[in-house]
Amino acid sequence: MNDEGESGIISRRSWLNRLLCGLGASLIVNHRPSQAHAAEEEFASRETGPLIVRVTRPFDAETPVREFTSFLTPNHRFFVRSHFGPPPQEAVSEANWKLRVGGLVERSREFSLKDLRQMETVTITAVVQCSGNGRAFHCPKVPGVQWERGAVGNAQWTGVRLRDVLAQAGVRGDAHHVQFQGADRPVVDSVPLFVRSIPLEKALHTDTILAYEMNGRPLPLLHGAPLRAITPGWMADSCIKWLTNIIVREDEAKGYYMQTAYRVPAKPVEPGAPASGPSTPVEVMPVKSLLAAPQEGETVKLGPVTIQGVAWSGEGKVVKVEVSFDEGKTWESARLVGEDHLYAWRQWQFVWKAKTAGIFTLLCRATDAHGDVQPSTSPWNPSGFLWNGWDRVTVTVTA
Amino acid sequence: MTKARRTIIFSLVIGLMGLAVMAAAQEEDLGMVSAALAPRAEGLIIARCSVCHSADLIAQQRLPRARWGATVEKMKHWGAEISADEADLLVRYLSARYHPGAPDHLPPLDHELGKAEPLTQEPEASGPLVGVATRGADIFAHNCQACHGAGAIGGMGPKLVKNPILKHEDLFWETVLHGRGPMPAWGSALSQQDIADIHAWLLTR
Numbered sequence: 001m002n003d004e005g006e007s008g009i010i011s012r013r014s015w016l017n018r019l020l021c022g023l024g025a026s027l028i029v030n031h032r033p034s035q036a037h038a039a040e041e042e043f044a045s046r047e048t049g050p051l052i053v054r055v056t057r058p059f060d061a062e063t064p065v066r067e068f069t070s071f072l073t074p075n076h077r078f079f080v081r082s083h084f085g086p087p088p089q090e091a092v093s094e095a096n097w098k099l100r101v102g103g104l105v106e107r108s109r110e111f112s113l114k115d116l117r118q119m120e121t122v123t124i125t126a127v128v129q130c131s132g133n134g135r136a137f138h139c140p141k142v143p144g145v146q147w148e149r150g151a152v153g154n155a156q157w158t159g160v161r162l163r164d165v166l167a168q169a170g171v172r173g174d175a176h177h178v179q180f181q182g183a184d185r186p187v188v189d190s191v192p193l194f195v196r197s198i199p200l201e202k203a204l205h206t207d208t209i210l211a212y213e214m215n216g217r218p219l220p221l222l223h224g225a226p227l228r229a230i231t232p233g234w235m236a237d238s239c240i241k242w243l244t245n246i247i248v249r250e251d252e253a254k255g256y257y258m259q260t261a262y263r264v265p266a267k268p269v270e271p272g273a274p275a276s277g278p279s280t281p282v283e284v285m286p287v288k289s290l291l292a293a294p295q296e297g298e299t300v301k302l303g304p305v306t307i308q309g310v311a312w313s314g315e316g317k318v319v320k321v322e323v324s325f326d327e328g329k330t331w332e333s334a335r336l337v338g339e340d341h342l343y344a345w346r347q348w349q350f351v352w353k354a355k356t357a358g359i360f361t362l363l364c365r366a367t368d369a370h371g372d373v374q375p376s377t378s379p380w381n382p383s384g385f386l387w388n389g390w391d392r393v394t395v396t397v398t399a
Numbered sequence: 400m401t402k403a404r405r406t407i408i409f410s411l412v413i414g415l416m417g418l419a420v421m422a423a424a425q426e427e428d429l430g431m432v433s434a435a436l437a438p439r440a441e442g443l444i445i446a447r448c449s450v451c452h453s454a455d456l457i458a459q460q461r462l463p464r465a466r467w468g469a470t471v472e473k474m475k476h477w478g479a480e481i482s483a484d485e486a487d488l489l490v491r492y493l494s495a496r497y498h499p500g501a502p503d504h505l506p507p508l509d510h511e512l513g514k515a516e517p518l519t520q521e522p523e524a525s526g527p528l529v530g531v532a533t534r535g536a537d538i539f540a541h542n543c544q545a546c547h548g549a550g551a552i553g554g555m556g557p558k559l560v561k562n563p564i565l566k567h568e569d570l571f572w573e574t575v576l577h578g579r580g581p582m583p584a585w586g587s588a589l590s591q592q593d594i595a596d597i598h599a600w601l602l603t604r
Contacts, residue, residue, distance in 0.1 A: 053455075054459065055455055055456045056453035056455055057581070140499055141461040141499055143462055146460070187554075188450070188451060191451065191478060
């Protein structure tokens with residue numbers, strides 16, 4: 001029999017992979033939680049505890065998902081991520097800071113913060129999410145900060161349109177990409193700078209802004225003071241913090257963070273395969289929902305339990321959120337509630353009538369206006385980007 | 400039909416059990432390797448990796464050997480001061496302790512980091528150490544410059560040229576050996592002679 005082609009081999013291999021991942025998981029389950037684990041759980045159970053720190057230096061931390069019962073994520077609870085940590089305060093002080101716009105423009109321009117404040121002000125409520133949010137759920141594991149659920153937040157961003165800034169410099173006809181660079185620097189000079197670009201079309205979009213305020217307050221240093229790019233609907237790797245240089249170019253930005261990092265394979269790859277072949281930059285956020293309450297491990301009483309969470313999609317609104325109590329065999333529709341903005345997340349609620357005591361796994365999934373449905377697991381990719389698998393919380397119901 | 404199905408299920412179960420036993424045995428071997436290499440490797444991580452990022456970033460990874468190899472290679476390429484021998488040791492240690500099958504929450508390392516084994520063995524003490532400034536310049540460039548800047552004029556770490564601590568040799572040694580604030584302990588990365596050489600060189604600046 002010769003009908004066992006590539007696909008037969010691949011599916012067997014992926015079966016083995018899944019089996020091994022399952023084994024790993026069972027080993028973890030059997031392992032007694034260490035002291036560190038207990039401490040982390042205690043840490044997480046505080047009512048309005050601090051962020052969950054993933055990396056101490058440079059500081060990377062995610063928001064506990066219980067915070068997502070509120071529409072806007074407060075600045076001091078908003079996840080923090082950067083490659084090199086913030087620049088020195090004096091480098092981004094109002095007196096020293098300048099935004100330089102150059103490259104394929106009619107005239108290079110410099111803007112002070114005061115110049116920007118005199119331009120037309122725009123406020124957009126938008127989800128900002130780390131491309132690697134949920135990386136820890138990819139199987140097999142991939143290198144990088146092991147984000148779980150909270151490297152995301154929803155905030156009100158105020159600033160100026162990038163297109164208005166570019167118009168003052170005059171974009172030339174041969175321009176196709178807009179490159180961003182911030183004031184943050186690596187400890188060692190031999191580490192590549194964090195330089196990225198977005199296509200001109202996205203840069204000129206009326207909703208792409210340079211923000212100097214976050215939730216009505218001056219942008220905090222950890223979130224990119226005094227100015228960061230906000231590319232609504234796109235992952236946060238385009239939302240460059242501590243922005244100082246904009247270069248209009250013909251091609252994509254050069255360097256590690258554009259040409260190697262923040263890319264996914266153009267075609268699906270076998271889980272565990274090394275990065276190779278054509279790839280595309282991480283851009284639009286896939287449809288995703290999170291379950292914010294009840295919390296993982298929580299004990300609830302028999303009777304009505306309000307399940308709530310948030311859902312968003314990069315392009316197009318969320319039109320449906322569903323919950324499941326039987327591992328996704330059947331789904332029931334939740335109610336979309338609260339404010340409704342294009343790039344913000346949508347809050348949702350479901351009143352669950354818990355009729356029997358026991359341990360239950362609650363799942364949620366969202367559907368957007370394009371008909372894209374949140375999958376049970378996301379396609380594996382070598383850097384673990386764009387995770388949007390069903391969200392999952394296990395609770396105990398007591399009589 | 401049912402008999403055949405039962406046989407298949409039976410052999411699947413046996414196969415799974417076999418895999419689990421193999422995984423457990425492998426786990427034990429890897430545990431032994433990582434425990435043996437830990438004192439030197441943890442010292443290396445403090446000296447070579449934590450210049451740019453804290454060690455918690457490393458401890459949360461669960462990667463196969465090939466990816467650890469690629470990661471260490473990438474860090475060398477980006478300027479981490481890792482020799483070929485050190486890279487080899489690091490990859491062996493990291494892939495033994497932080498492999499894909501390792502539990503999410505590993506038991507803490509048995510030793511304290513302060514007791515990490517020196518990377519360079521000390522010769523028997525024979526009289527007081529005399530620092531050699533010319534040697535110190537090179538050792539500084541490879542170990543301290545990333546934070547304290549070229550020529551020790553300061554960077555992420557404080558300026559050391561004409562720094563008062565140079566006059567308090569006991570404090571200088573204490574800081575270098577055991578770390579202070581954000582500065583990691585270098586006792587496991589630098590020999591006593593290295594530290595004396597750096598001190599001598601700093602005094603000439």
